[in-house]
Amino acid sequence: xxxxxxxxxxxxxxxxxxxxxxxxxxxxxxxxxxxxxxxxxxxxxxxxxxxxxxxxxxxxxxxxxxxxxxxxxxxxxxxxxxxxxxxxxxxxxxxxxxxxxxxxxxxxxxxxxxxxxxxxxxxxxxxxxxxxxxxxxxxxxxxxxxxxxxxxxxxxxxxxxxxxxxxxxxxxxxxxxxx
Amino acid sequence: xxxxxxxxxxxxxxxxxxxxxxxxxxxxxxxxxxxxxxxxxxxxxxxxxxxxxxxxxxxxxxxxxxxxxxxxxxxxxxxxxxxxxxxxxxxxxxxxxxxxxxxxxxxxxxxxxxxxxxxxxxxxxxxxxxxxxxxxxxxxxxxxxxxxxxxxxxxxxxxxxxxxxxxxxxxxxxxxxxxxxxxxxxxxxxxxxxxxxxxxxxxxxxxxxxxxxxxxxxxxxxxxxxxxxxxxxxxxxxxxxxxxxxxxxxxxxxxxxxxxxxxxxxxxxxxxxxxxxxxxxxxxxxxxxxxxxxxxxxxxxxxxxxxxxxxxxxxxxxxxxxxxxxxxxxxxxxxxxxxxxxxxxxxxxxxxxxxxxxxxxxxxxxxxxxxxxxxxxxxxxxxxxxxxxxxxxxxxxxxxxxxxxxxxxxxxxxxxxxxxxxxxxxxxxxxxxxxxxxxxxxxxxxxxxxxxxxxxxxxxxxxxxxxxxxxxxxxxxxxxxxxxxxxxxxxxxxxxxxxxxxxxxxxxxxxxxxxxxxxxxxxxxxxxxxxxxxxxxxxxxxxxxxxxxxxxxxxxxxxxxxxxxxxxxxxxxxxxxxxxxxxxxxxxxxxxxxxxxxxxxxxxxxxxxxxxxxxxxxxxxxxxxxxxxxxxxxxxxxxxxxxxxxxxxxxxxxxxxxxxxxxxxxxxxxxxxxxxxxxxxxxxxxxxxxxxxxxxxxxxxxx
Amino acid sequence: xxxxxxxxxxxxxxxxxxxxxxxxxxxxxxxxxxxxxxxxxxxxxxxxxxxxxxxxxxxxxxxxxxxxxxxxxxxxxxxxxxxxxxxxxxxxxxxxxxxx
Numbered sequence: 001x002x003x004x005x006x007x008x009x010x011x012x013x014x015x016x017x018x019x020x021x022x023x024x025x026x027x028x029x030x031x032x033x034x035x036x037x038x039x040x041x042x043x044x045x046x047x048x049x050x051x052x053x054x055x056x057x058x059x060x061x062x063x064x065x066x067x068x069x070x071x072x073x074x075x076x077x078x079x080x081x082x083x084x085x086x087x088x089x090x091x092x093x094x095x096x097x098x099x100x101x102x103x104x105x106x107x108x109x110x111x112x113x114x115x116x117x118x119x120x121x122x123x124x125x126x127x128x129x130x131x132x133x134x135x136x137x138x139x140x141x142x143x144x145x146x147x148x149x150x151x152x153x154x155x156x157x158x159x160x161x162x163x164x165x166x167x168x169x170x171x172x173x174x175x176x177x178x179x
Numbered sequence: 180x181x182x183x184x185x186x187x188x189x190x191x192x193x194x195x196x197x198x199x200x201x202x203x204x205x206x207x208x209x210x211x212x213x214x215x216x217x218x219x220x221x222x223x224x225x226x227x228x229x230x231x232x233x234x235x236x237x238x239x240x241x242x243x244x245x246x247x248x249x250x251x252x253x254x255x256x257x258x259x260x261x262x263x264x265x266x267x268x269x270x271x272x273x274x275x276x277x278x279x280x281x282x283x284x285x286x287x288x289x290x291x292x293x294x295x296x297x298x299x300x301x302x303x304x305x306x307x308x309x310x311x312x313x314x315x316x317x318x319x320x321x322x323x324x325x326x327x328x329x330x331x332x333x334x335x336x337x338x339x340x341x342x343x344x345x346x347x348x349x350x351x352x353x354x355x356x357x358x359x360x361x362x363x364x365x366x367x368x369x370x371x372x373x374x375x376x377x378x379x380x381x382x383x384x385x386x387x388x389x390x391x392x393x394x395x396x397x398x399x400x401x402x403x404x405x406x407x408x409x410x411x412x413x414x415x416x417x418x419x420x421x422x423x424x425x426x427x428x429x430x431x432x433x434x435x436x437x438x439x440x441x442x443x444x445x446x447x448x449x450x451x452x453x454x455x456x457x458x459x460x461x462x463x464x465x466x467x468x469x470x471x472x473x474x475x476x477x478x479x480x481x482x483x484x485x486x487x488x489x490x491x492x493x494x495x496x497x498x499x500x501x502x503x504x505x506x507x508x509x510x511x512x513x514x515x516x517x518x519x520x521x522x523x524x525x526x527x528x529x530x531x532x533x534x535x536x537x538x539x540x541x542x543x544x545x546x547x548x549x550x551x552x553x554x555x556x557x558x559x560x561x562x563x564x565x566x567x568x569x570x571x572x573x574x575x576x577x578x579x580x581x582x583x584x585x586x587x588x589x590x591x592x593x594x595x596x597x598x599x600x601x602x603x604x605x606x607x608x609x610x611x612x613x614x615x616x617x618x619x620x621x622x623x624x625x626x627x628x629x630x631x632x633x634x635x636x637x638x639x640x641x642x643x644x645x646x647x648x649x650x651x652x653x654x655x656x657x658x659x660x661x662x663x664x665x666x667x668x669x670x671x672x673x674x675x676x677x678x679x680x681x682x683x684x685x686x687x688x689x690x691x692x693x694x695x696x697x698x699x700x701x702x703x704x705x706x707x708x709x710x711x712x713x714x715x716x717x718x719x720x721x722x723x724x725x726x727x728x729x730x731x732x733x734x735x736x737x738x739x740x741x742x743x744x745x746x747x748x749x750x751x752x753x754x755x756x757x758x759x760x761x762x763x764x765x766x767x768x769x770x771x772x773x774x775x776x777x778x779x780x781x782x783x784x785x786x787x788x789x790x791x792x793x794x795x796x797x798x799x800x801x802x803x804x805x806x807x808x809x810x811x812x813x814x815x816x817x818x819x820x821x822x823x824x825x826x827x828x829x830x831x832x833x834x835x836x837x838x839x840x841x842x843x844x845x846x847x848x849x850x851x852x853x854x855x856x857x858x859x860x861x862x863x864x865x866x867x868x869x870x871x872x873x874x875x876x877x878x879x880x881x882x
Numbered sequence: 883x884x885x886x887x888x889x890x891x892x893x894x895x896x897x898x899x900x901x902x903x904x905x906x907x908x909x910x911x912x913x914x915x916x917x918x919x920x921x922x923x924x925x926x927x928x929x930x931x932x933x934x935x936x937x938x939x940x941x942x943x944x945x946x947x948x949x950x951x952x953x954x955x956x957x958x959x960x961x962x963x964x965x966x967x968x969x970x971x972x973x974x975x976x977x978x979x980x981x982x
Contacts, residue, residue, distance in 0.1 A: 008884045012892045019896055019919050023903030028911045035915055042922055045892075048884070049933045054925075054941045061948055062922075066955050070915065073959045077966050079911055102906045105873060106898040112876040113894035145938045153942055160949050167953035174960035177967070859981030861974045866905050 008048060015041035028079045032070045039063040053142050181225060181241040181258040184268060185309035187217040191302035199295025207291070208283040211298035215279045215305060219272035226265040235706055237262055240315065247318070254376055259315035263449055263707035266514060266700075267312040267442075270521045274438045275305045277674040281529055282430040284670035285536060297337060301434070304330035308439050312446060317366045317376040320447065324362065324411065327440045328355040334435060335427040347423040354420040358410015365403030369454070372396055382453040383711050390459050398458040404451065405465055408444030412498050414472045419807055421495055425487040429532030432487060437494050437524035442517045445498065448505045449514050452708035456508065466506025466587075470598045473499030475804065477605030481612070482790075482800045485542045486531045489613050493568065494524060496602055500583055503599050509586035510708045511701040515689045516579035518700075522685050523564040523576060526678035530561035533667040533675065534617060544613060548622040554666045558618050560679035565614050567682040569607035570768040575686030581764050582691065585757055600767060607771020615779045691757070889930035896923035910962050910972045914955065921951045 018038035022031045039062050046055035149157060191214030199207045229237050239260040247254040260268070279301060286297055304327055311323025329352070336348025370376055373384050388397070408414070413421035413436075424436050435441070448455055448465065455462055473496045480492035497520050504513030535542055537554055551558045567574040570581070580603060587596040667675060689700040778786045790797050799805065858864075896919060903916025925944045932940015962972070969976050 004884055008888060012888075015892070016895055016899070019899045022915055022919060023899055023907070023912075025912075028909055028915075031912055031915050035918060038919065039922065042926060045889070045926065046929055049889070049929050051929050051933070051941050051944075054929055054944050057945065057948060058925075061952060062918075066918070066952050069955060069959060070911065073962060074911055077911075077963065077972065079909070079972055102902045105869065106902040109869075109873055109876070109901060110891075110894045110898035112873065112880050113897060114891045115880055116876065145941055148938050149942050149945070152939075153946075156946060160946055164949065164953050167956050171956040171960035174957065175963045854982040857980065857982045859978030861977065862905060862908075869901060869905060 004048070008045070011041045011044040011048070014038075015045070028074050029071070032067055032074060035070075036063045036067050039067070053145060180221070181239060181260055181313060182243050183221045184218050184225065184272070184313065185258075185306045187214045187221065188302040188309070189306040190214060192299045192306060195295045195299035195302065199299055200292040202291070202295060204283075204287065204291055204294050207295040207298050208279075211302050212276065212279045212283065214302055215272060215276040218305065218309065219269075219276050222265075222268040222272045225260055226269060229260055229262070229265055234702070237706055251374065252370070252376075254316055254318045256319055257315035257377075258310075258313040258319070259378070260313060261707050262704050263446070263514060264312050266518055266704070267446055268309060270518055271305060271308050271312065271439050274521050274525050274678070275308075275434060277677055278430050278434045278438075278525065278529070281433075281532070281671050281674035282428075284668045285430055285532055286428060297334075297428070300330055300333045300337070301431070304334065304435060304440070308443070311443055316378060317369065320450070321359075321362065321366065324407070324443060324447075325359065327435070327443065328352060328359065328411070331355070331424070331435050331440055334431040335424045337427055337431065341426070344426040347420070347426040351420040351424050354417050355410050358407045358417050360407075361403045361405075361410070362407025365400050365405075365407060368396065368400035368403060372400060378450055379711050381451070385454045385457045386709075386711075388457045390457050394460050395458075397454070398460045401451070401455050401458045401461040402464065404447065405444075405461060405468075408447055408502075409468065410444075411447075412441045412444030412502070413495050414444070414468050414499060414502060415475065416806075418472060418476070418495050419803075419810060422488050422491045422803070425485070425491050429487065429528055429535060432491070433525045433528035433532070436491065437528050438521035441494065441498055442501070442521070445501045445505060445513055445517050448502075449510050449708070452510045455505070462506045462508065464506075466503050466592060466595050469499040469502025469504075469506055470595050470602070471499070472496070473503065473602035474598055474605070477602045477609065479800055479803050480609045481605060482797055484545055486534065486544050486547075486613065486617060487528070487542060489544070489609060490524070490527055490531060493527075493606060493610065496606060497524070497568070500580065500599060500602065503587060503595060504583040507587050507590045507592050507595065509583060509590070511704040512579065512582040512586050514704055515686075515700050516576070516583055519567070519575040519579045519682070519685050522678055522681035523567040526560055526564035526675060526682055527568070529671065529675055529678065530557050530564065533557040533671055534561075536667070536671070537665060544616045546622070547617045548620040549618070550622075551618040554618075556666050556672050556675060560675040561618070562614060563679040564682045565610045568610055569771055570603055570764055571772075572765045572768070575682050575684065577765070577768070578686040578689045578691070581761050582689065584764055585691075585760050588760060589753070589756070600764070603764065604767045604771050607768050608775045611772050611775030612779045615775060619780055886930055886934050890927060893923045893927040893930070896920075896926070899923075908973050908975060910965070910974055911959075913974065914958050914962070918951060918955070921947055 015038050018034045018041060021034045022038065025031045025034065039058055043055040043058045043063075046052070046058060191211050194210050195202075195207050202210070225239065229239055232238075240257060241259075242255050242257045244256045246256040279298070282297070282301065286294055289297065307323045307326030307330060309323070311320050311327060314320035314323060332348045332352040335351050336345045339345045339348070366376065369381060373381050375381060375384075385397070406417075410417040421436055421441070425432055427435075455465075476492045476495035476499065480489050480496065483489045483492060497516070501513045501516050501520070504510070504516060533554065534547070534550060534557060537550075537557070538547070541547070563574075567576045570577050584596055584599055584603070587599060666672070688703075689698055691698050802808075900916045900918075900920035900923060903919065904913050907913050907916065925947050928940045928943045928947070930940070932938065932943075965977060966972060
């Protein structure tokens with residue numbers, strides 16, 4: 001269906017543009033905010049992929065919590081005004097040489113990844129329309145998600161909780177002024 | 180049970196080595212003497228058991244442990260007692276015991292720890308010597324062979340703080356080593372030829388061989404073994420260590436360099452009699468070397484001025500005679516002489532030790548004289564032993580030496596006989612020169628009280644009898660006594676007397692048939708020299724007047740004879756010839772004594788004038804024919820030069836150190852380059868990761 | 883009907899963008915943001931695959947990735963703060979004490 005594709009392209013373009021702006025922007029504050037835009041675009045794409053819960057999680061956690069944390073730190077360190085002068089004098093963020101090399105390498109990487117991923121099974125099958133059949137129903141259901149999460153992946157789930165605990169402690173310890 | 184014989188002295192060594200420092204002198208000396216007494220007792224018991232067995236079959240074997248088992252090479256650690264070994268163990272343990280007792284008095288002035296060290300080495304030596312003699316195969320004998328060489332080094336260099344002593348020890352060990360190398364090569368060849376290293380097995384196989392007429396494999400093997408014997412028994416060309424070995428304590432000289440260790444070479448040839456009989460070429464060389472050594476040592480001994488050196492050269496000379504015996508095939512005679520020689524030579528050395536002890540370290544006979552009255556026991560035992568060594572009739576060496584000369588003559592080796600007779604004459608002369616200068620006449624120096632004042636001597640540097648003697652400890656002990664001399668203390672005197680008695684009576688086991696004796700020793704030893712499995716022919720043992728009626732005369736049977744056995748028709752001629760020779764040898768002995776009396780007792784002035792007019796010859800003899808200097812120039816100095824200039828500076832410092840240091844330098848260089856990777860910049864690291872990922876993905880994409 | 887390939891190519895582009903950002907920026911915070919971009923690209927790929935294969939595992943993995951990203955962001959920012967206190971700069975090139 002054309003609309004689907006169009007919607008996809010719209011969100012995709014937004015995501016790419018926002019990401020590029022994040023990477024190339026001079027002001028870290030702007031980068032953070034643009035990243036949130038990128039997340040939003042991706043959330044839209046998730047919805048298109050019959051993963052509404054994932055989309056919501058993306059917004060709430062990623063955009064709502066992690067990016068806020070980034071903002072806090074940016075403002076704490078006063079990095080939002082500009083890039084550090086010391087860095088600026090060297091190259092004002094990006095010099096031409098590294099940009100070209102970086103861009104070239106990135107294009108190469110993208111091409112490789114794309115090619116590799118395209119070789120995956122069923123890459124060219126048609127698919128992915130929202131709400132198509134019982135399949136989609138199942139996917140959309142939070143219930144099925146929960147079931148899988150707490151049965152097949154219960155160990156990973158528990159380990160993740162410990163991971164978060166450790167990260168909390170680590171963050172507190174590292175950021176202390178004096179131990 | 181055989182194991183106990185070498186084991187008891189070894190235990191004595193362990194005790195003295197481990198805790199001897201803390202024991203009193205009585206305790207450590209007592210332990211050592213007790214160990215030797217035990218060994219002697221066990222030897223007597225074992226020999227007694229041996230004698231109970233039938234004569235043709237005498238052998239007690241004890242396998243102590245399986246030692247080497249590697250494919251075809253099977254060498255168990257086995258001890259075997261047969262007639263030949265029984266003579267040796269009785270000599271080693273018996274005379275060894277007497278010398279241990281003697282040493283308790285002689286070494287008494289040492290510190291406790293040194294005293295214990297001395298006895299530990301002495302016991303160790305006895306243990307190794309017994310292993311050497313009892314070994315049933317070449318490797319076990321070689322263990323003992325090397326061991327006695329080691330102990331010789333330890334004991335010669337006992338006073339190692341004195342440079343000449345430690346040098347002498349090293350010289351002995353190194354020269355021995357050269358001989359040992361020959362021995363090893365000989366051993367390898369024997370194994371290659373016969374596939375076994377067991378003495379019985381080798382003898383059995385060799386008994387089947389015909390004697391070689393050319394210089395074949397057996398001759399080479401036996402010649403190499405003989406090289407080992409020249410090293411151990413101080414024959415030309417490896418004789419140079421024995422005179423220097425006199426730096427060691429006198430009892431050591433008596434035990435090691437007179438009675439036991441130096442006889443190991445002779446014993447080895449006797450042990451391999453059948454093998455050597457298969458190589459007449461080698462036997463000829465053995466006899467030749469032996470007689471040349473006997474003559475050469477005799478001439479040198481004639482002019483030496485150190486009492487121990489005269490005795491050392493006389494030992495070399497007598498060993499030469501023993502090798503003559505072996506060389507002409509008279510193995511029993513050689514061993515007989517070894518046995519009697521042990522008695523009188525030990526007695527002579529111990530007697531000289533008593534003289535040195537009394538004179539507080541003086542060893543130069545030109546300073547001695549008139550000791551006859553002052554040291555009676557020493558004098559009479561010394562005189563007895565000297566008469567024995569000169570071959571005075573009816574003393575022990577008369578029988579043994581005469582046997583050798585007779586066997587040489589009757590075997591057709593007339594030249595050898597003549598030279599040996601000349602050497603015997605020289606023996607009588609220089610021994611009695613020693614007696615007359617030491618014990619008779621007037622003393623030219625005033626005795627121990629004065630020599631500490633250090634009147635210097637115009638002595639040729641090579642003559643090692645110097646004022647203030649090598650025995651510093653003895654000098655300190657007696658210097659305070661003024662001019663008073665004391666004869667040997669009881670421990671020393673006992674040993675001297677017993678050995679002197681032995682010098683007289685020990686020969687009576689070998690009285691030849693021609694004057695009515697049974698020559699028991701030759702009978703007794705004969706089975707040891709026969710190949711096992713071949714029955715002893717009738718001509719064995721009893722005097723060669725009997726005819727061998729039966730059997731082919733394979734060389735195994737001829738072994739005990741040393742030549743073709745004569746038929747009964749010549750018996751009477753043989754008798755007459757032997758008696759004539761016996762009279763001739765006695766005449767030589769008496770003549771020698773007479774000549775010595777004339778030159779050194781009657782007219783010293785004449786002697787000195789002769790020495791002056793033949794000054795060149797005198798100097799050559801005094802300097803031992805310059806053999807040491809020759810070796811030094813030809814062998815030692817080049818080796819030292821090459822070692823220092825090339826091996827050390829070029830190879831060791833340059834190549835080996837270069838490689839090792841070079842490895843370090845190379846690593847250093849590379850690390851200097853490689854460490855630049857560590858820029859400390861996080862982004863550089865991330866970049867490298869990225870590049871790697873791209874490359875790996877590219878690889879998979881490509882495939 | 884959007885073919886899976888489109889999503890995957892998008893994911894690849896986003897990933898490359900993020901990688902470029904990590905290497906080319908001289909601001910530590912921006913570098914961390916670029917890492918988040920990379921993680922998002924991966925999330926997209928997972929969900930797309932999961933949808934293709936008809937089960938929820940893709941979303942499950944996405945949750946885990948998000949969690950890990952959160953943890954990593956927290957610790958990373960704490961490190962940034964600690965580093966900032968030392969050198970008063972956010973330029974990673976300033977921290978080269980481990981240079982040879």
